[in-house]
Amino acid sequence: xxxxxxxxxxxxxxxxxxxxxxxxxxxxxxxxxxxxxxxxxxxxxxxxxxxxxxxxxxxxxxxxxxxxxxxxxxxxxxxxxxxxxxxxxxxxxxxxxxxxxxxxxxxxxxxxxxxxxxxxxxxxxxxxxxxxxxxxxxxxxxxxxxxxxxxxxxxxxxxxxxxxxxxxxxxxxxxxxxxxxxxxxxxxxxxxxxxxxxxxxxxxxxxxxxxxxxxxxxxxxxxxxxxxxxxxxxxxxxxxxxxxxxxxxxxxxxxxxxxxxxxxxxxxxxxxxxxxxxxxxxxxxxxxxxxxxxxxxxxxxxxxxxxxxxxxxxxxxxxxxxxxxxxxxxxxxxxxxxxxxx
Amino acid sequence: xxxxxxxxxxxxxxxxxxxxxxxxxxxxxxxxxxxxxxxxxxxxxxxxxxxxxxxxxxxxxxxxxxxxxxxxxxxxxxxxxxxxxxxxxxxxxxxxxxxxxxxxxxxxxxxxxxxxxxxxxxxxxxxxxxxxxxxxxxxxxxxxxxxxxxxxxxxxxxxxxxxxxxxxxxxxxxxxxxxxxxxxxxxxxxxxxxxxxxxxxxxxxxxxxxxxxxxxxxxxxxxxxxxxxxxxxxxxxxxxxxxxxxxxxxxxxxxxxxxxxxxxxxxxxxxxxxxxxxxxx
Numbered sequence: 001x002x003x004x005x006x007x008x009x010x011x012x013x014x015x016x017x018x019x020x021x022x023x024x025x026x027x028x029x030x031x032x033x034x035x036x037x038x039x040x041x042x043x044x045x046x047x048x049x050x051x052x053x054x055x056x057x058x059x060x061x062x063x064x065x066x067x068x069x070x071x072x073x074x075x076x077x078x079x080x081x082x083x084x085x086x087x088x089x090x091x092x093x094x095x096x097x098x099x100x101x102x103x104x105x106x107x108x109x110x111x112x113x114x115x116x117x118x119x120x121x122x123x124x125x126x127x128x129x130x131x132x133x134x135x136x137x138x139x140x141x142x143x144x145x146x147x148x149x150x151x152x153x154x155x156x157x158x159x160x161x162x163x164x165x166x167x168x169x170x171x172x173x174x175x176x177x178x179x180x181x182x183x184x185x186x187x188x189x190x191x192x193x194x195x196x197x198x199x200x201x202x203x204x205x206x207x208x209x210x211x212x213x214x215x216x217x218x219x220x221x222x223x224x225x226x227x228x229x230x231x232x233x234x235x236x237x238x239x240x241x242x243x244x245x246x247x248x249x250x251x252x253x254x255x256x257x258x259x260x261x262x263x264x265x266x267x268x269x270x271x272x273x274x275x276x277x278x279x280x281x282x283x284x285x286x287x288x289x290x291x292x293x294x295x296x297x298x299x300x301x302x303x304x305x306x307x308x309x310x311x312x313x314x315x316x317x318x319x320x321x322x323x324x325x326x327x328x329x330x331x332x333x334x335x336x337x338x339x340x341x342x
Numbered sequence: 343x344x345x346x347x348x349x350x351x352x353x354x355x356x357x358x359x360x361x362x363x364x365x366x367x368x369x370x371x372x373x374x375x376x377x378x379x380x381x382x383x384x385x386x387x388x389x390x391x392x393x394x395x396x397x398x399x400x401x402x403x404x405x406x407x408x409x410x411x412x413x414x415x416x417x418x419x420x421x422x423x424x425x426x427x428x429x430x431x432x433x434x435x436x437x438x439x440x441x442x443x444x445x446x447x448x449x450x451x452x453x454x455x456x457x458x459x460x461x462x463x464x465x466x467x468x469x470x471x472x473x474x475x476x477x478x479x480x481x482x483x484x485x486x487x488x489x490x491x492x493x494x495x496x497x498x499x500x501x502x503x504x505x506x507x508x509x510x511x512x513x514x515x516x517x518x519x520x521x522x523x524x525x526x527x528x529x530x531x532x533x534x535x536x537x538x539x540x541x542x543x544x545x546x547x548x549x550x551x552x553x554x555x556x557x558x559x560x561x562x563x564x565x566x567x568x569x570x571x572x573x574x575x576x577x578x579x580x581x582x583x584x585x586x587x588x589x590x591x592x593x594x595x596x597x598x599x600x601x602x603x604x605x606x607x608x609x610x611x612x613x614x615x616x617x618x619x620x621x622x623x
Contacts, residue, residue: 018511082476082479082485082486082487082488083485083486086480106510107488107489107508107509107510108509108510110472110473110476110488111476111486111489112476113473113476114437114441114471114472114473114474114475114476114477114480115476115477115479115480115486117437117438117473117477118438118441118476118477118480118481119480121438121571122438122571123436123438123570123571123572124437124438124471124473124572125572126469126470126471126472126473127470127471134575141575146468146469146470147355147358147468148355148356148358148467148468148470149580150355150358150359150579151577151578151579151580152577152578152579152580153574153575153576153577154574154575154576154577155572155573155574155575156572156573156574156575157571157572157573158571158573159571160571198484198485198518198519199485199487199516199517199518199519200516200517200518201514201515201516202504202515202516204509204511204512204513204514204515205506205512205513205514205515206511206512207511207512210510210511210512217612218610218612242607242612243612244612266470267467267470274610274611274612275607275610275612284356286355286356288583292583295609295610296606296609296610298603298606298607304590309585309588310583310584310585311583311584311585312585312588313585313586313606313609314586314587314588314603314606315585315586315587315588315589316589316591316599316602316603317588317590317591317592318590318591318592318596318599319591322591322596323591323596323599323600323603326596326597326600327600327604330600330604331604331607
C-alpha cells in the first residue's frame, strides 16, 4: 500500500491513447471530474495514463484539470490489449482506492472497463449521459438511457469502490485547457512480460474511410426518407457547402446505403454539432438520444407528425429534394468559407 | 470442439412505448425476443462446429422461466444443449452478479466437457452495457476479444485462433490462445433458416433448468441483489428537448421556407469554421 493518506477522495479519469494520440473523450471526462470534484469535499482529480513512452502526454492531462498523472509504462502496453491494460490499471486501483473512476465508452474503453470492474469487484455504469454527486451522501449519481433510450435510470453504487462509469464521446462538453497548468507525475512500475500476454496483434487493416462524425461542427444526416444511396450525394453537397459531414440514421446503415461509422443514435454515435440537419429522418427515440445535444436542429420531412419535429429548432414539412437544392443555392450564394473535412 | 454461447431474452426495445399519462414504460404486449446480437453468436458457434467437422454447442441463459423460449430458438438454430439458469434468487442482478453466475456455470460445463470457445453478443439491446462478456472472460481468466467480426483461423490441435475485431481505426487481426471468449458483431455469421429436422428436434427439446442451489450451488453472496454493487436510484422518462416552429413548404412556399431555414442556420454560428481538431486518426 502507498503511504499516503487513503482517505482523500480521488476522482480518476482513464486517459485513452492509441498511437500516441489521446482520445478527446479523456479530456471531456476530466472536465466532468472537475465538476464532480467541486461537489465532493476534499477530493482531487487525477489521470491514469498507461502505454509505452507516453509520459510526454501527461502535461495535456494537467491542462485539462488533473493534478496528478499516474504513468504506467511498459512495452506490453504499446498496443491496447485487454489483459495487460486490465491488470495494470486494476493493480493501481487496488493500491490507491479511488472513490470514482471514469472511462470513455469507446471501443477500447468498453473492452477495458468491464474487466477492471470485475477484477476489482465493483459496480460499473455504462454510457452515462449525466454525472453528479448526490448531495445527501456524497456518492456518484450516474444517469444513463436504457430500454433503447425510452427510459433514464440513475444508478448508484453505495458500498463498493471505486464507483465506475463510462461516458460516450461528445456526451459531455470539451473543457477549455489551462495552458500553464502543471501537476505531479507518478511513474507506476509494471513488470508484465510479452510472453505473459495470450493475445498478439498480427496486423491492423486500416479502414479507408474513418469519418469522425462525433467531432463535426455541422452534420447533414439522412434517413429512410432519402430513398436510396444516390440521394446522399445531394446531402454531401450541402454538407460540403457548410463545411460539415454526412451522417445517417439506423435504417440507412442497415440498408447498406452508408457505412456504420456514420450512424447516429443509440447503437451508433453520439454527436453534438453546432448544426444538425435531419433530412428524411422520422426521429425515433433511438436516433434522438444520439443527436439531441446539437445546438441547432433543422429537420426536413414530408410527414408533419414525424417525432423529429418535437425537438427541431425549425421543422420543415416538405420534400427534401425540393428544399435541400434550394438551401445549397442559398448557402453557396452566401459564400461560406467553411472547409470540408471528410 | 465445444462452444458455449451465452444469450439473453430481451424485450424488443424498438416496440417499447411510454404511457403518456404516467410517463412509465409499457411492458405489456412488448414481444420478448432473443437479443439480436446473440442470434449471430449462436450462428457463429454452429458454423464453427460445422467448419471443424463436429463438436457440441451449448447455449446458456440466466432469466425467468419464459426465457426457455429463447433457448428453444437457439436449438432450432443448431445448438445441441440448452441450459436455463433460473431462480428468483438471481433477480435484480447487475452485470457483476450476472457475470458471476454465467462464469460459474461455464466452469461446471467445462468440467464435464472442456470448452474451447465462448460466444456472447456484443451487447444486449435492453441494457446496452456490453459488460457481461468482458466480466465473464475476466472471471474465467481467459483471453477476451470484443467486437469480433470474423474467425480467420481456428486450430484446435495447436490451441490457437486468429480473430478479426472491429476497432475505430479499422479491423484488428489478433492471434489468441484457446479457450477464448468472443463478443460478436452481426457480421460474424449471417443467420440461416433452420432446416425442418432442426425445428422438429427443437419442438421436442426440454432445456435443462439450473436453480441457485442445484445442480450448482451458486454463492448466495454473489448472486441477485446481494451480489450487485449497483442499484437503480430512480428511473424516469427523459424530458424531451422542446422543439420550435414547424412550417410547411405547401403553406408558405419554398422561398419563404428556405429564408427561415437560413436564419436558423445563421443561429448556429458556423462561419469561419476551423478544421476539426483533436480527432483520433
